[in-house]
Amino acid sequence: MTLSEATPELDPATIEKAAHDRAFLGHPKGLGYLAFVGGCERFSYYSMQTLLVLYMVKFLLLPEHIGTVWGLEWLQGGWYGGKQGQPLASAVFGDYTSLVYLTPIAGGYIADRFLGRRTTLILGALVMALGHFLMAFQPTFLLALICLVIGVGLFKGNIASQVGELYAAEDSRRAMAFQIFYIAINVSVIGAxxxxxxxxxxxxxxxxxxxAGVVMVAGLLLYLKAGPWLPADNAPVRGAARERPGLEPGDGARLLAVVLLVPALAVALITNNQIFNAYLVWADEKFALTFFGHTLPTSWMITIDAALSFAMLVCVAAFWKWRAARTGTEPDELGKMIIGSLFSIAGGLCLVIAAATAGGGKIGLFWPVLFHLLNSIGFSNMLPVSLALFTRLAPRAMNATVLGVYYLAFFAANKMVGEIGGWYSDMDTVQFWLLHVGTAAIGLVAFAGFRLFAAPRLLAHA
Incomplete structure (x- = not known):
């Protein structure tokens, strides 16, 4: 669905059929298909996330190869201001990963207004697969990135919405359905x-x-096969009108709060999102990844991070549930985001210590793994509840639009990650990671200030 409009009416026939369908772990068969298709898409996306910077730094941007890429030298001298090597790789990465958080807004609009959800998703899968296969050829590198950005935009917003439409509003299985869907996604992030x-x-x-391209094609074939078990399409009906609720007293202040929280959240996310950029370059150069004569792929650091992130999401949710049952209270959204920022700061300090104590030798994995653990706890206390906070602040008339605004924080964070990551080559490594600790501290101060001065009034009736 588009981020600027309300959810369409659920199809009664689909709901009636799904109510009696428990073929997949007690859920409709369509959920199983959607979970695997979503997993395939995330596998392909995180394959790119994992390999992109390493591929550019260690191969594509070397002097003997960069000239073979159509348009890259022209872009390097213009948009990227003459950057070379690792700074150029970081900038390209930042542009790619930021744009994939903008294009889903257009993808949802296209689905609602022109093509319908299924056609848009299928088109997105085809364009993404094309992008992955174009990555196999050096000259088409930039064209491949463009295809991937467009494909993610067409695909991403048009699959998760189908999960909810498998269930009636009163169906108690709905919440567990999304948990199953995101488990499949997290397994793919670990495996990629x-x-x-x-x-x-x-x-x-x-x-x-x-x-990654083969897995994306497999996901598309699964989606095509799943047609009979999926919700009815939302192809637009010409001339149909929708009633839209109006703004209410206090909505203007809540919208202003949302706008102010976007840059605060973006800055707080920088350390976490740098994991796929300069952190991987540092790990490839400095981490002791050789064991018993075998050197582990640097990309396995992403698997460590993904596994810990998944485990900490489960553990943190269980902890707050246990605390609420024992004491009857738990921190509000901003309280958890403040706690998350503290863990992010602690994680960043692990990288500072690792860089400061390494000297000229290799860095053992103790400090990096501890960083991933602490950062994952911070991530688990920040990301899910920040989305809940934004939807809570959102006026009823603009709930879906605020979701689009929320993802602008990820756009801004990745753009800053690309710029800051380019400083790695010329900056002292200790200072580089201290800078990231500083960004987490800025997020902490911003969240604390908002909770102290604005939240009591804005959230009182939200």
């Missing part, structure tokens, strides 16, 4: 570095990108 990352680093870069 192990499979595509290993193939890319150990066999050949294009093998890793090609694997």
């Amino acid at each position: 570095p192990l499979i595509s990352g290993t193939l890319g680093e150990k066999v050949g870069w294009h093998w890793g990108f090609g694997t």
Whole structure:
């Protein structure tokens, strides 16, 4: 669905059929298909996330290869201001990963107004697969990135909405359905570095990108097969009008709060999002990844992070549930975001210590793994509840629009990650990671200030 309009009416026939369908773990069969298709898409996306910077730094942007990429030298001298090597790789990464949080807004609009959800999703899967296969050829690198940005935009917003439409509003299975859906996604995030990352680093870069394309095609074929078990399409009906609720007293202040929270959240996310950029370059250069004569792929650090993130999401949710049952209280959304920022600061300090104590030798994995653990706890206390906070602040008339505004924080964060990551080559490593600790501290101060001065009045009736 588009981020600027309300959810369409659920199809009664689909709801009636799904109410009696318990073929997949007690849920409709369509959920199983959507979970696997979503997992395939995330596998392909995180394969790119894992390999992109390493591929550019270690191969594509070397002097003997960069001239083979159509348009890259022209773009390097113009948009990227003459950047070379790792700073150029970081900037390209930042543009790519930021744009994938803008294009889903257009993808939802296209689905609602022109093509319908299914056609838009299928088109997105085809364009994404094309992008992955174009990564197998050096000249088409930039064209591949453009295809991937467009494909994610067409695909991303048009699959999760179908999960909810499998269930009636009063169906108690709905919440568990989304948990199952996101479990499949997290499994894919863990698996992508192990499979595509290993193939890319150990066999050949294009093998890793090609694997992502094959998995994307498999996801598309599964989606086509799933047609009879999916919700009815939301193809637009010409001339149909929708009633839209108006703004209410106090909505203007809540909208202002949302706008102010976007840059605060974006800055707080920088350390976490840098994991896919300069952090991987640092790990490839400095981490002690050789054990018993075998050197592990650097991309496996992403698997460690993804596994810890998944585990900490479960543990943090269980902890707050246990605390609420024992004491009858738990922190509000901003309280948890403040706690998350403290853990992010602690995680960043682990990287500072690792860089400061390494000297000229290799860095053991104790401090990096501790960073991933602490950062994952911070992530688990920040991301899910920040989305809940934004939807709570959102006026009823603009709930879906505020969701689009929320993802602008990720756009801004990744753009800043691309710019800051480019400083890694010329900046002292200790200072580089201290800078990231500072960004987490800015987020902490912003969240604390908002909770102290604005939240009591704005959230009182939200």
